Amino acid sequence: DAGITQSPRHKVTETGTPVTLRCHQTENHRYMYWYRQDPGHGLRLIHYSYGVKDTDKGEVSDGYSVSRSKTEDFLLTLESATSSQTSVYFCAISELYLNTEAFFGQGTRLTVV
Amino acid sequence: GQQVMQIPQYQHVQEGEDFTTYCNSSTTLSNIQWYKQRPGGHPVFLIQLVKSGEVKKQKRLTFQFGEAKKNSSLHITATQTTDVGTYFCAGEASSGSARQLTFGSGTQLTVLP
Numbered sequence: 001d002a003g004i005t006q007s008p009r010h011k012v013t014e015t016g017t018p019v020t021l022r023c024h025q026t027e028n029h030r031y032m033y034w035y036r037q038d039p040g041h042g043l044r045l046i047h048y049s050y051g052v053k054d055t056d057k058g059e060v061s062d063g064y065s066v067s068r069s070k071t072e073d074f075l076l077t078l079e080s081a082t083s084s085q086t087s088v089y090f091c092a093i094s095e096l097y098l099n100t101e102a103f104f105g106q107g108t109r110l111t112v113v
Numbered sequence: 114g115q116q117v118m119q120i121p122q123y124q125h126v127q128e129g130e131d132f133t134t135y136c137n138s139s140t141t142l143s144n145i146q147w148y149k150q151r152p153g154g155h156p157v158f159l160i161q162l163v164k165s166g167e168v169k170k171q172k173r174l175t176f177q178f179g180e181a182k183k184n185s186s187l188h189i190t191a192t193q194t195t196d197v198g199t200y201f202c203a204g205e206a207s208s209g210s211a212r213q214l215t216f217g218s219g220t221q222l223t224v225l226p
Contacts, residue, residue: 040122040218041218042119042201042216042217042218042219043156043201043203043216044216045213045214058213059114059213059215090155090156092156097212098205098212098213098214099143099144099161099205100161101146101158101161102146102156102158103158104155104156104157105155106154106155107155
């Protein structure tokens with residue numbers, strides 16, 4: 001497996017609280033992505049990064065922000081968690097943008113109660 | 114926006130039977146990727162198809178990309194219990210200025226021993 005670590009792996013939080021998920025890579029890949037996975041929806045892109053401090057929105061970015069201060073770390077923040085953000089979140093990395101294999105982390109299961 | 118439909122959503126087969134999942138896009142794709150996700154696991158890249166009419170094989174798995182580059186299929190011959198999991202296609206749209214990868218909702222394969 002590629003060197004991708006997500007933390008935490010599981011989290012339960014209350015509605016309205018901020019939550020930050022971390023993705024750490026040791027592969028020095030330029031591109032990093034955050035996806036959410038929900039039954040019947042496959043994987044949907046939240047945000048992605050194409051370099052340090054360079055990020056862009058995906059198809060389901062509302063309610064989420066990201067930051068990338070170092071090549072190896074990509075943070076996903078839910079500013080004020082809602083029950084609709086209960087999901088499994090996957091981080092992914094790739095050397096090139098899209099037209100290449102993406103490596104996924106183990107996932108973070110987030111429950112908002 | 115781009116839509117990628119995948120059917121069937123679920124498939125139960127007896128071990129030794131064949132299995133096929135289909136992916137259809139609303140727009141022409143520049144390439145399509147296939148991923149496998151084992152239960153409780155993370156998506157793992159299987160293959161990428163780029164050329165119109167392309168066919169690639171990996172042991173018992175056969176991947177096809179349609180002539181119009183709007184559909185694709187994954188066929189598994191003589192399924193084994195190790196084939197259990199969810200298979201996702203992910204297509205990159207070839208038109209427009211914003212490149213994006215859209216995942217299908219996946220086909221969950223159960224193989225009965």
